[in-house]
Amino acid sequence: MDDLLPGMLHLVRDGGETLTRQLTDQLRGLITKGRLAPGQRLPSSRELAQSLGLSRNTASFAIEQLAAEGYVTLSAGRRPVVAEGLSLDSRKSSPRSSRGGGAQIRVSAWASSLQRSIWPPIHKERPRPFQPGLADEREFPHDEWSRCLRRAARNAPLRRDRPINHPPLQEALLRHLVVHRGIKAVANQILFVPTAQAGLTLVANALLEPGDHAWVESPGYGGANVAFQAAGAIVSGIPLDSQGMAISSHKETPRLIFVTPSHQYPTGRLMPIGRRLELLRFAETAGACIIEDDYDGEFHYEARPVAALQGLAPSPRVFYLGTFSKATYADIRIGYVVVPEALIDIFELAQRQMGILTSITIQDALAEFIGAGAYLGHIRRMTRLYRGRRDRMLQALATETGNRLAVETPAGGMQLRPAKPSTWFSARANRQVNPAPIATSITE
Amino acid sequence: MDDLLPGMLHLVRDGGETLTRQLTDQLRGLITKGRLAPGQRLPSSRELAQSLGLSRNTASFAIEQLAAEGYVTLSAGRRPVVAEGLSLDSRKSSPRSSRGGGAQIRVSAWASSLQRSIWPPIHKERPRPFQPGLADEREFPHDEWSRCLRRAARNAPLRRDRPINHPPLQEALLRHLVVHRGIKAVANQILFVPTAQAGLTLVANALLEPGDHAWVESPGYGGANVAFQAAGAIVSGIPLDSQGMAISSHKETPRLIFVTPSHQYPTGRLMPIGRRLELLRFAETAGACIIEDDYDGEFHYEARPVAALQGLAPSPRVFYLGTFSKATYADIRIGYVVVPEALIDIFELAQRQMGILTSITIQDALAEFIGAGAYLGHIRRMTRLYRGRRDRMLQALATETGNRLAVETPAGGMQLRPAKPSTWFSARANRQVNPAPIATSITE
Numbered sequence: 001m002d003d004l005l006p007g008m009l010h011l012v013r014d015g016g017e018t019l020t021r022q023l024t025d026q027l028r029g030l031i032t033k034g035r036l037a038p039g040q041r042l043p044s045s046r047e048l049a050q051s052l053g054l055s056r057n058t059a060s061f062a063i064e065q066l067a068a069e070g071y072v073t074l075s076a077g078r079r080p081v082v083a084e085g086l087s088l089d090s091r092k093s094s095p096r097s098s099r100g101g102g103a104q105i106r107v108s109a110w111a112s113s114l115q116r117s118i119w120p121p122i123h124k125e126r127p128r129p130f131q132p133g134l135a136d137e138r139e140f141p142h143d144e145w146s147r148c149l150r151r152a153a154r155n156a157p158l159r160r161d162r163p164i165n166h167p168p169l170q171e172a173l174l175r176h177l178v179v180h181r182g183i184k185a186v187a188n189q190i191l192f193v194p195t196a197q198a199g200l201t202l203v204a205n206a207l208l209e210p211g212d213h214a215w216v217e218s219p220g221y222g223g224a225n226v227a228f229q230a231a232g233a234i235v236s237g238i239p240l241d242s243q244g245m246a247i248s249s250h251k252e253t254p255r256l257i258f259v260t261p262s263h264q265y266p267t268g269r270l271m272p273i274g275r276r277l278e279l280l281r282f283a284e285t286a287g288a289c290i291i292e293d294d295y296d297g298e299f300h301y302e303a304r305p306v307a308a309l310q311g312l313a314p315s316p317r318v319f320y321l322g323t324f325s326k327a328t329y330a331d332i333r334i335g336y337v338v339v340p341e342a343l344i345d346i347f348e349l350a351q352r353q354m355g356i357l358t359s360i361t362i363q364d365a366l367a368e369f370i371g372a373g374a375y376l377g378h379i380r381r382m383t384r385l386y387r388g389r390r391d392r393m394l395q396a397l398a399t400e401t402g403n404r405l406a407v408e409t410p411a412g413g414m415q416l417r418p419a420k421p422s423t424w425f426s427a428r429a430n431r432q433v434n435p436a437p438i439a440t441s442i443t444e
Numbered sequence: 445m446d447d448l449l450p451g452m453l454h455l456v457r458d459g460g461e462t463l464t465r466q467l468t469d470q471l472r473g474l475i476t477k478g479r480l481a482p483g484q485r486l487p488s489s490r491e492l493a494q495s496l497g498l499s500r501n502t503a504s505f506a507i508e509q510l511a512a513e514g515y516v517t518l519s520a521g522r523r524p525v526v527a528e529g530l531s532l533d534s535r536k537s538s539p540r541s542s543r544g545g546g547a548q549i550r551v552s553a554w555a556s557s558l559q560r561s562i563w564p565p566i567h568k569e570r571p572r573p574f575q576p577g578l579a580d581e582r583e584f585p586h587d588e589w590s591r592c593l594r595r596a597a598r599n600a601p602l603r604r605d606r607p608i609n610h611p612p613l614q615e616a617l618l619r620h621l622v623v624h625r626g627i628k629a630v631a632n633q634i635l636f637v638p639t640a641q642a643g644l645t646l647v648a649n650a651l652l653e654p655g656d657h658a659w660v661e662s663p664g665y666g667g668a669n670v671a672f673q674a675a676g677a678i679v680s681g682i683p684l685d686s687q688g689m690a691i692s693s694h695k696e697t698p699r700l701i702f703v704t705p706s707h708q709y710p711t712g713r714l715m716p717i718g719r720r721l722e723l724l725r726f727a728e729t730a731g732a733c734i735i736e737d738d739y740d741g742e743f744h745y746e747a748r749p750v751a752a753l754q755g756l757a758p759s760p761r762v763f764y765l766g767t768f769s770k771a772t773y774a775d776i777r778i779g780y781v782v783v784p785e786a787l788i789d790i791f792e793l794a795q796r797q798m799g800i801l802t803s804i805t806i807q808d809a810l811a812e813f814i815g816a817g818a819y820l821g822h823i824r825r826m827t828r829l830y831r832g833r834r835d836r837m838l839q840a841l842a843t844e845t846g847n848r849l850a851v852e853t854p855a856g857g858m859q860l861r862p863a864k865p866s867t868w869f870s871a872r873a874n875r876q877v878n879p880a881p882i883a884t885s886i887t888e
Binding site for chain 2: 068069070071083084085086104105106107108109110111112114115117119120137138140142143145146147149150151153154156157159162193194195196197198199200201205206207208209223226227230231243255270272273274275276277278287289302306316317329330331332333334335340342343345346349350352353354355356357358359360361362411
């Protein structure tokens with residue numbers, strides 16, 4: 001054996017690896033593959049060093065490392081022994097042979113449903129010139145933003161406290177939302193999440209029990225359906241009439257209602273004040289909460305933006321959901337939820353337990369970007385740009401399609417819709433799933 | 445009325461707001477407060493302009509905006525009418541009076557349990573000189589990192605494809621994990637999540653059904669308990685023996701097992717190869733999956749780091765969980781999960797539906813930081829620094845406490861533990877909750 005072992009080892013001097021590492025790795029490999037049998041005695045580190053022409057330290061270090069890892073057993077004054085039961089070959093099926101055979105791993109019912117899910121819609125075909133809700137990132141002031149990021153990264157070591165939602169960004173965003181969206185809140189009601197979708201996941205988990213009813217608009221945003229379904233809710237698609245979600249048309253009392261009142265997704269319509277108040281009163285009576293998704297509330301082309309539902313009444317039942325990805329660039333991956341004041345503590349704990357946090361570096365950079373006026377300036381410039389593109393698109397459609405395809409003139413956002421709902425798609429009550437929205441982008 | 449209305453309006457010229465905005469806001473306020481009654485006729489915009497000394501455009505714009513929002517009704521040739529049913533005062537309880545009364549909002553059972561939860565542990569008292577697992581951020585090369593961030597932000601408009609997990613970071617991290625942690629994987633098995641905790645949430649939701657059994661180490665990391673409980677699992681704390689989780693001591697078959705084999709949290713111990721193989725075989729027989737949390741696997745002070753369990757056998761049952769927050773800085777908020785190859789598609793869909801994504805800007809900057817060698821260089825420097833601090837701390841404890849408090853010399857990581865387990869805390873099987881880990885930091 002003392003002679004055998006050196007013959008099984010092939011150490012390369014002046015190679016990329018240290019001799020200690022080579023010796024440790026090769027001995028471990030011989031044990032793992034069963035070529036050194038369990039219970040077999042190895043040479044002492046002195047003998048090993050001698051027969052391999054290594055320093056005693058190198059051999060000792062390798063043996064001690066293998067002992068620490070449990071491959072060999074050491075006892076005082078005796079030679080090292082290969083530990084028992086270490087061969088992987090005793091396992092019946094080699095995992096190598098089951099490559100791709102992870103199908104044998106049982107996943108949850110939710111996970112196994114994902115590949116049949118309607119959301120996110122999969123657009124495999126190319127070319128696909130239109131994609132809804134995507135900002136034109138070429139226009140974003142990347143240089144100014146990158147300076148904000150750089151400063152935020154340099155300031156990182158100066159920060160002592162570690163709140164998960166960065167107060168300077170809460171304050172800067174609050175000022176923006178109060179002035180431009182009519183939000184009524186205090187700064188720490190604003191929680192930052194990686195995406196608006198994560199915001200939906202957070203609210204759904206914190207409010208819904210399995211079997212609860214949740215309402216979404218039909219047609220509407222599929223991401224809300226899947227978030228509520230994942231929390232175990234029974235999701236009903238409530239049809240739209242000319243004012244938006246037709247509340248009276250449904251009997252089951254919901255726990256949670258998802259609406260896009262400022263710019264309905266995907267139709268682009270505005271929910272007028274009468275329906276907004278009706279919705280608020282209904283929610284109060286039903287004990288339901290409302291998620292108001294103001295997904296592209298920054299872009300309004302005609303009148304001044306309509307204030308958010310959240311600020312209409314300082315109702316403790318409205319969760320206001322927004323994202324920076326439409327007004328900056330998609331890859332920034334940061335959204336926000338304005339939660340009712342009484343629920344701040346619970347929601348921050350929920351954020352921590354689910355791990356739904358975002359980089360403080362990004363949050364800090366955004367606080368500066370907003371505070372310096374760059375955010376509002378960019379929104380204003382993009383509003384002009386998108387308005388012009390909208391108008392050129394409308395004109396081109398009119399020229400090319402004549403009266404075969406009439407589209408409504410959207411007052412805001414990034415979509416166009418056909419004027420005749422029949423060319424759109426039918427909305428049915430009580431659908432558990434929504435079709436993927438048909439929408440075109442004016443960003444490219 | 446034609447005379448009354450001007451008396452109710454107070455427009456300020458040369459104020460901060462445009463006259464149009466003041467007029468719109470004040471009219472809306474009068475309607476909302478019920479001072480203009482539903483059905484009441486307003487002056488025409490011509491009359492309004494005249495009596496207020498405004499331009500006709502200003503008055504028209506305000507009336508049209510209010511009509512778009514649904515506050516007034518317009519019909520051709522007639523004066524505008526205040527819409528019906530718009531007063532908020534008809535609501536029984538003013539939400540203002542229920543400030544903080546959001547307690548009336550019913551939250552889910554999970555959300556209402558959060559304030560009694562054991563994790564995250566709350567440390568309200570100050571001073572608290574020790575905090576486990578926190579990197580010493582003062583030593584991080586913030587300048588180099590901020591240059592990477594700046595470059596990543598500037599490159600954003602050049603990116604065309606939009607995968608949620610950035611391939612250059614997958615490749616850079618894979619090379620690091622293969623060489624330094626012995627991981628066996630292809631690059632797109634690596635998913636990026638905001639925190640390791642979000643990784644636990646993701647895996648728990650994708651694998652566990654309500655009522656499934658999940659095992660955690662006792663004592664162990666409380667974040668695993670709460671993530672598995674949130675997914676509805678029955679969580680058992682399995683006591684540790686000298687080798688780590690004592691598998692044989694428990695009867696219920698688990699679906700998911702959470703371990704920290706390279707550096708047990710919080711004891712700092714290494715799980716030797718024999719127990720690792722036993723665990724892998726047990727999982728195979730039980731049809732269970734393993735989450736290996738290698739939370740501070742970067743820092744090893746004595747021997748070369750022990751390779752990860754994940755790479756020991758290329759088992760399709762091991763999920764390898766890591767974070768950048770220990771080896772860079774806590775606020776970076778990015779972690780990763782190496783998932784089995786067969787489950788990549790399902791897990792990417794799960795990431796999207798839950799919205800558990802991270803900024804591509806951060807991912808791109810990290811790819812460069814790792815690729816340029818800065819990440820490994822920083823780890824090596826910090827390893828030397830932390831080793832020195834560990835040694836000084838051990839010496840100081842020996843000097844100050846003598847044999848009243850003997851501590852083990854940790855081979856890696858950021859914690860110290862008492863040598864006598866009795867001075868630690870007792871581990872009991874089947875505990876649904878773990879006590880908050882007692883651990884000290886060597887970072888400050």
